[in-house]
Amino acid sequence: MSLIKPAPVFKTVSLAVAILFGATSAYAQNNDSRIISAGSAITEIINALDASNQLVAVDSTSQTLVDTKMPKVGYHRQLSAENLMSLTPTRIIGSNEMGPESTLTILKQAGVAVDIVNSGNTVSDLSKRIEQVAQLTGHQKQANKLEQTVQHTVQTLTEHRSQLKKQPNFKEKKVLFVMIHDGRPVNVAGKGTTADTVINLAGAINPAAAFVENYKPISSEAMLQMQPDIILLSSRTAATIKTMPDLIKKIPVLAQTPAAQNNAFAVIDGTALIGGLGIHSLNEAARLSNVFYPTVNQ
Missing domain, CATH: 3.40.50.1980 (Nitrogenase molybdenum iron protein domain)
Structure with a gap:
């Protein structure tokens, strides 16, 4: 899916x-x-x-x-x-x-x-x-x-996350943002990044936050240990990596995660991650909540 x-x-x-x-x-x-x-x-x-x-x-x-x-x-x-x-x-x-x-x-x-x-x-x-x-x-x-508009948006996102947790059998998704550039190690978004904040505002957990700060490469063992439910890509990366098999070719260890088994990856507009948390970042958090929890949000 x-x-x-x-x-x-x-x-x-x-x-x-x-x-x-x-x-x-x-x-x-x-x-x-x-x-x-x-x-x-x-x-x-x-x-x-x-x-x-x-x-x-x-x-x-x-x-x-x-x-x-x-x-x-x-x-x-x-x-x-x-x-x-x-x-x-x-x-x-x-x-x-x-x-x-x-x-x-x-x-x-x-x-x-x-x-x-x-x-x-x-x-x-x-x-x-x-x-x-x-x-x-x-x-x-x-x-x-x-x-006032920003605070209202954040409050709405926070309240929505609280409502999600009250749903029967609800489980927070682990969402891992990966940054892929040819010729460079794969980086993940750790604690203190805009991607980390967006993932949290969208009602999910960033498993990389427990391992690293900022955008850094991690070992295959650490990525496997995270067991992400969803892989999050920037729109720039998604322009060349369009399917889960394409992603697994770049990061083979992902084949052993729930994200790959459920063909679960999502895309965030890369401009929402530039220059710190911005207005567009909040808009993307709202949109991604529906991506991460499509049935709950119906």
Whole structure:
């Protein structure tokens, strides 16, 4: 049974979060602030704060969040100073993943404000990031409403998890997020990662959290010991690994887990994992709850 195409659930939550992804203006016009947003978790907040008219460009992870005519400056880890300066920005906002440092140094020397906002993976970190971006854009008033929406979404997810546990014979699923890059060891999402938070908010257990912190490789023995019920892949990985047999070719030990025996793997939008826990991360947690527990959520 494949878990890739779930039916919609959490209509109220999804709607509340979807509202935060409004259409954005193509360019900043007649505004003293000329902001480049380097990270989807930041761009989504700028949109939600109704401050997108201050944007002059975004990075490649944000391209689905803005008008197609909005200039793109490439990947947020590999920014070009020349490319950025050609847009005459007054400010660039990014996470601690933004770089390289040499580019940021050139921007600072040119008088461009370089702001690194909170990139943590908890709901509290998201709240701090909202506050920071609101201050940088001058939209503190809108931040209050956004924060209320975020807290309502988290509360709904928490209450839903409590309801799941009350179901007869309910068993929490063990969901293991694996990151696969050719030529590199397979990494899993351990404690303190955005994937870990999303899995928990979706009502499941991340077995890797008991073994490692952050994204790290683990031994086949440890992965076998975890006995995951579901394997979670990013959308980027799922573009090349489309079936459980494909996944087992990459990670043979998974053949001895409940996930493989039940053909149970799911996909998360990779942009929901970039730059810390974000608004889209919460939306994905709501969607994935239905993926992990399709019969319970009907």
